[in-house]
Amino acid sequence: MDTDMFVAWFEEAARLVHRDRERLTRLDAAIGDADHGTNLDRGLSEVRKALTEWPPESPVQVLTSAGTALIRRVGGASGPLYGSVFRQMGKVLESPVTLAGFSAAFEEGVVAVERLGKAAPGDKTMVDALAPASRALALAVRDGAGVREAFEQAARAAAEGAEATIPMQARKGRASYLGERSIGHEDPGAASSALFMAALAAVAP
Ligand code: ADP
Ligand code: MG
Ligand code: MG
Numbered sequence: 001m002d003t004d005m006f007v008a009w010f011e012e013a014a015r016l017v018h019r020d021r022e023r024l025t026r027l028d029a030a031i032g033d034a035d036h037g038t039n040l041d042r043g044l045s046e047v048r049k050a051l052t053e054w055p056p057e058s059p060v061q062v063l064t065s066a067g068t069a070l071i072r073r074v075g076g077a078s079g080p081l082y083g084s085v086f087r088q089m090g091k092v093l094e095s096p097v098t099l100a101g102f103s104a105a106f107e108e109g110v111v112a113v114e115r116l117g118k119a120a121p122g123d124k125t126m127v128d129a130l131a132p133a134s135r136a137l138a139l140a141v142r143d144g145a146g147v148r149e150a151f152e153q154a155a156r157a158a159a160e161g162a163e164a165t166i167p168m169q170a171r172k173g174r175a176s177y178l179g180e181r182s183i184g185h186e187d188p189g190a191a192s193s194a195l196f197m198a199a200l201a202a203v204a205p
Contacts (some may be wrong), residue, residue, distance in 0.1 A: 001096075001097040001098075001099075001102060001110065001147065001205065002059070002097075003056055003057065003059055003061070003062060004061075005098060005203055005204075005205060006059045006062035006063065007051055007056065008203040009062075009199055009200055009203050010044065010047050010048065010051065010066050010199075011048060011051075012156055012199035012202050012203050013044060013195060013196050013199035014041075014047065014048050015199075016195040016198060016199055017037070017040050017041050017044050017192060017195055018041050018044070018045075020037070020094035021037030021040070021041040022036060022037055022192075023037070023191070024036045024037035024188050024191055024192055025037030025038060025188075026189070027185065027186055027188040027191055028188040030185040031170065031174070031175035031178055031181075031182045031185045031187070031188075032173070032174040032175055033184075034084055036076070036078060036188040037160065037188075038190065039074045039075060039076040039079065040074065040078060040082075040131055040192055042073060042074065042093075043070045043073045043074035043079055043082070044070075046062060046063075046069045046070075046072070046073040047066045047069045047070060049069075050065050050066070050068075050069045051065060051066070055071055056118075056196075057082070058095060059090075059093060059095065059097050060090045060093055060095065061086065061090075062090075063086045063089050063090030063093065064086070064087055064090040065091075066086050067082070067083040067084070067085070067086030067088075068083065068087065068089060069083075070082045070083040070086065071083030071084075071087075076196045077116070077117075077174070077176045077189075078126070078175055078189050078192070080116065081113050081116060081117055081126060081189070082113075082126075082196075084113055084116050085106075085109035085110065085112060085113050086109065087112075088105075088108050088109045088112035089105040089106060089108065089109040090105075091103045091108075092104070092108050093105040093126035097111065097148050098179065099137075099140070099145075099146075099150055101114075102137070103134070103137040103138050103140075103141045103150070104145060106133075106134050106137055107134045107137075107138065110127070110129075110131055110133075110134045111132045113126065113127060113130065114127055114131075117172055117173075118172065119171075120174045122168065122171075122173045123149065123168075123170065123171040123191055124165045124168035124169065124170040124171065124172070124175060124182065124187045124190070125165075125172050125173060125187060125190065126172075126187070126189035126190050126192070126193045127190075128161045128162070128164060128165045128168070128187065128190045129158040129161040129162045129165075129189075129190040129191075129193035129194050129197070130161075130193050131159065131160040131161070132157040132158060132160065133154040133155070133157050133158040133161065133197045134154075134191070135153045135157065136150075136153045136156070136157035136192060137151075137153070137159075139153070140153050140154070142173045147204050147205055148201070148204040148205070151197075151200045151201040151204040152198050152201045152204070153161060154200065154201070154203040155194070155197040155198045155200065157197075158193055158194040158196075158197035158198075159194045159197075159198070161190060161193075161194070162186060162187065162190040162191050162193065162194040163186065165186055165187040166184060166185065166186050166189045166201060167183060167184070168182075168183065168187075169182055169183050170182035170187070171191075175187065
């Protein structure tokens with residue numbers, strides 16, 4: 001897994017989020033303030049700009065640059081949260097990047113979001129897609145899966161995790177203000193996390 005794969009990951013994530021920005025904003029309109037699609041679309045176009053203006057020389061530089069752009073440019077809760085996933089991954093990722101190393105770094109990224117957002121699985125947030133994805137990656141490593149297979153399993157786990165937020169009542173973020181009325185809607189951040197994992201599977205070597 002080289003620098004080009006990490007750049008391709010963010011380019012594909014930017015493409016998927018741009019394609020789905022109206023769906024993400026619609027989800028946020030139901031239980032938030034109707035800006036998740038535009039927030040993330042803007043943030044990821046800033047990520048692409050940063051990666052073009054300062055061409056990264058390592059996977060760690062891709063993650064740090066992308067994380068920083070998301071923190072600076074997304075004017076919502078999701079910016080600092082996603083930013084912390086990628087910056088934390090960048091802090092601990094060892095090179096050369098192996099599947100086991102990627103999985104370990106991703107797990108630390110998810111822990112960083114849980115800490116920053118004070119969110120746990122079941123709170124109806126992006127954690128409900130990211131944590132199952134992290135678990136799927138770890139299981140794939142344990143079972144000796146190839147990179148593509150592991151990323152596909154992580155993407156599937158994230159998509160299922162996002163769907164599983166529908167019957168949940170939100171306990172964190174804006175959606176929590178709605179109490180029981182947050183039940184019956186997919187969490188927008190969990191939906192976008194599933195797109196990040198789908199993008200990863202799409203660029204797997
Ligand atoms: P904002 O809510 O500030 O408008 P966004 O709409 O961009 O920000 O992002 C909302 C998403 O952020 C939610 O759907 C949820 O997944 C995630 N989120 C919000 N607060 C938290 C939190 N405390 N912990 C984890 N994720 C959170
Ligand atoms: Mg919002
Ligand atoms: Mg907002």
